[in-house]
Amino acid sequence: MNVITRVVLSLFVVIASRNTANAYCIEQWACIESSETVDGVQFYVENKRAYPFTASLRVSGENLLDSQKLADNAKGNTFERSVVVEGNTRQLFLSLTKARQHLPFSYHDAFFWAPGDMHATHDDIAYLKPYAKGQYFPIVQGFRGSYSHSGASRYAIDFDMPIGTPIHAARDGVVIDIAEHHNQGGASRRYAKYANYIVILHSDRTTGEYYHLKYNGAAVSLGQSVKAGDMIGYSGNTGFSSLPHLHFAVYRAKPFGKFESLPFRFK
Structure with missing residues (x-):
């Protein structure tokens, strides 16, 4: 039988020369925000309810690098990270900066989420x-x-x-x-x-x-x-x-x- 449909949304952005921000929420629960500058882009994840969820982000782009080494997996120009987001919290998800300052950058991101904790250990009851x-x-x-x-x-x-x-x-x-x-x-x-x-x-x-x-x-x-x-x-x-x-x-x-x-x- 069926199970909860998890929502996956994606966004393609070419960076302009001014600060911009993009954000969306799923079910008024799991929210992702990208904050862009001329030097790169930062992603924040927010939990608007009191219950944990597991969030993942995959970013593929050009002329970007993982400036704070937050990614769980980075191959070429693709960066991935998964975290458990506690209730009613907001945190930095990924921070990517220009690899070559004199060139523009672009990216495509996909956000995934599922209610609950990927690290949960099931009680034997x-x-x-x-x-x-x-x-x-x-x-x-x-x-x-x-x-x-x-x-x-x-x-x-x-x-x-x-x-x-x-x-x-x-x-x-x-x-x-x-x-x-x-x-x-x-x-x-x-x-x-x-x-x-x-x-x-x-x-x-x-x-x-x-x-x-x-x-x-x-x-x-x-x-x-x-x-x-x-x-x-x-x-x-x-x-x-x-x-x-x-x-x-x-x-x-x-x-x-x-x-x-x-x-x-x-x-």
Whole structure:
């Protein structure tokens, strides 16, 4: 089943002879700003929410060098860096200056992000099943399921669950992302972007993610703390979904907008 769509934006700039700045934010959460002068360009990353995300930047250009040696990887005229950006902070991402002062420079940059911490270490704990105590819903696809549980969603579980079934938190955490405005779904990946979901940040900085919720199916709000067993929303059939069900997995962010599911166990 589908997972959060991570946004990648890019920008091409030829430097003018005066100071300029360019900035944009994704979901009013992850922001990137470039500040240009005649001598080079600096990039800043800002987190406008209280929850960490993993950010990556790739810059390819002409007549530039890594003046402060911040890049994790620099090959020729391409510079890359990945960092974990803590909540409500702003920091210098990359600083590039002219390699030859008498020549102009140009660049193309791509910014990637994913909620959570790429350095998170998953706690070895048992999770509650994501529905009310005393109920039972069969698993229709488990770890490494051949239909869609491969790659980033290798360790996900799908529960056969009628639309409108109350969903309960499998673990304590804080709600950091919600989508509930979609009302489309189908057995094709083209529907993936229409999934409704709730994302909960755990104390170990992994995320528990609950997918395919019904339209207006969230019963929690951003920033709300929840305990394992709390009711958080209602199941549905939105997004890449061949039948009404709940997709649950534990994820860790990775550089360049990627992420991976982690093996876990239920009580």
